[in-house]
Amino acid sequence: MTEPSAPFEAWVRPELRTLKPYASARAISGDFAPPIRLNANENPWASDEDQPLNRYPDPQPQALVEALSAHWSTTPEHVLITRGSDEGIDLLMRLLIRPGVDRVMTLPPCFGMYALYAQIQGAEVVEVGLTQGEHAWAVDWPAVEAAKPCRAYFLCSPNNPTGHTLPPIEVLAFAKRVENSGVVVVDEAYGEFSDQPSLVSALAHQPNLVVLKTLSKGFGLAGARVGGVIAHPDLIGWLKRIIAPYPLPSPCVDAALKSLTPDALAQQNTQLDRLRANKALLCEALKDSPHIQSLWPGQANFVLVKVEDAADFMAHCAANGIELRNQSHQPQLDQCIRITVGTESETQALLDCLDAYSPTHRQKGTTHGA
Numbered sequence: 001m002t003e004p005s006a007p008f009e010a011w012v013r014p015e016l017r018t019l020k021p022y023a024s025a026r027a028i029s030g031d032f033a034p035p036i037r038l039n040a041n042e043n044p045w046a047s048d049e050d051q052p053l054n055r056y057p058d059p060q061p062q063a064l065v066e067a068l069s070a071h072w073s074t075t076p077e078h079v080l081i082t083r084g085s086d087e088g089i090d091l092l093m094r095l096l097i098r099p100g101v102d103r104v105m106t107l108p109p110c111f112g113m114y115a116l117y118a119q120i121q122g123a124e125v126v127e128v129g130l131t132q133g134e135h136a137w138a139v140d141w142p143a144v145e146a147a148k149p150c151r152a153y154f155l156c157s158p159n160n161p162t163g164h165t166l167p168p169i170e171v172l173a174f175a176k177r178v179e180n181s182g183v184v185v186v187d188e189a190y191g192e193f194s195d196q197p198s199l200v201s202a203l204a205h206q207p208n209l210v211v212l213k214t215l216s217k218g219f220g221l222a223g224a225r226v227g228g229v230i231a232h233p234d235l236i237g238w239l240k241r242i243i244a245p246y247p248l249p250s251p252c253v254d255a256a257l258k259s260l261t262p263d264a265l266a267q268q269n270t271q272l273d274r275l276r277a278n279k280a281l282l283c284e285a286l287k288d289s290p291h292i293q294s295l296w297p298g299q300a301n302f303v304l305v306k307v308e309d310a311a312d313f314m315a316h317c318a319a320n321g322i323e324l325r326n327q328s329h330q331p332q333l334d335q336c337i338r339i340t341v342g343t344e345s346e347t348q349a350l351l352d353c354l355d356a357y358s359p360t361h362r363q364k365g366t367t368h369g370a
């Protein structure tokens with residue numbers, strides 16, 4: 001049975017439909033790897049013979065595409081490897097958004113790069129605020145639907161910075177309702193920290209669904225800049241036409257491949273367990289602290305807290321060598337701070353810092369469920 005598709009061609013910017021993609025030397029060679037390569041104006045000598053980097057890398061290294069698709073429980077035709085998931089967001093905007101015409105939906109408070117890349121591409125950004133329930137954040141689906149049509153709807157689960165997850169059934173029902181207007185992009189950057197199943201398995205039945213992944217978080221490879229767009233093969237084909245010719249530096253590909261070996265994955269699991277334990281410790285202390293008015297533990301490698309005076313608390317932490325992220329600029333997050341979960345000693349340092357804090361006003365608030 002062939003996989004159902006979506007009207008991707010009609011959604012692609014008209015000027016890109018007929019654009020002839022650049023054919024890089026390495027893309028033309030494909031699997032052909034002759035001993036003498038005089039087709040890419042490379043230097044025949046490497047500056048470091050122990051780690052030769054004089055040759056251009058494979059645009060989409062087959063071994064990594066296969067290893068990542070297996071890890072993400074999909075097939076290679078559904079995967080495009082990108083320079084972090086940031087590049088995936090940017091490519092989707094550049095492919096699908098006609099400047100001054102198309103609209104992109106975001107659900108703030110959320111990751112800022114969706115709106116930024118949308119604006120760089122000249123989209124109108126439609127913001128539908130999340131609702132802050134008694135225990136957790138939720139999407140106001142009727143409001144989201146009322147704001148359609150958009151060419152792209154950006155969701156994030158677990159969401160940065162609230163940490164809440166989206167029930168897959170709700171996302172799928174929504175994707176179905178907007179399947180004639182655009183793509184529903186689910187950013188699973190923090191998926192490794194959550195018990196929520198990935199939406200990748202639903203792609204085959206819901207072709208306007210796109211999932212973003214990254215090795216920056218759970219894999220501990222933020223410095224390597226490796227992410228992925230998982231989508232219908234037709235959409236992946238369109239994205240391949242506009243991605244940079246050599247997006248993936250060879251050392252980063254090697255690091256990504258190494259992180260997918262059984263030993264490395266076992267080590268990742270151990271680290272995830274440690275992180276969960278540190279997070280539990282951190283949450284316990286935050287819950288008991290008189291300085292924390294609200295705590296949203298969420299399901300990612302960070303927590304969100306509300307304090308009396310975010311700038312004051314941040315300054316106190318900075319004076320003790322600890323950097324946190326103020327979220328007060330985001331809607332509904334006045335005086336809120338996002339705290340990344342660190343090592344055992346980093347967590348202890350933060351807790352010591354919290355103990356030593358003395359603001360002028362004290363007020364105790366509530367703890368919210370994940």
Ligand SMILES: Cc1ncc(COP(=O)(O)O)c(C=O)c1O
Pocket residue numbers: 083084085086087111156159160187189190213214215216222225226227
């Ligand atoms: C929700 C979310 N998506 C994507 C990214 C970007 O990740 P990458 O490092 O893969 O570009 C981040 C980075 O913090 C993020 O929080």
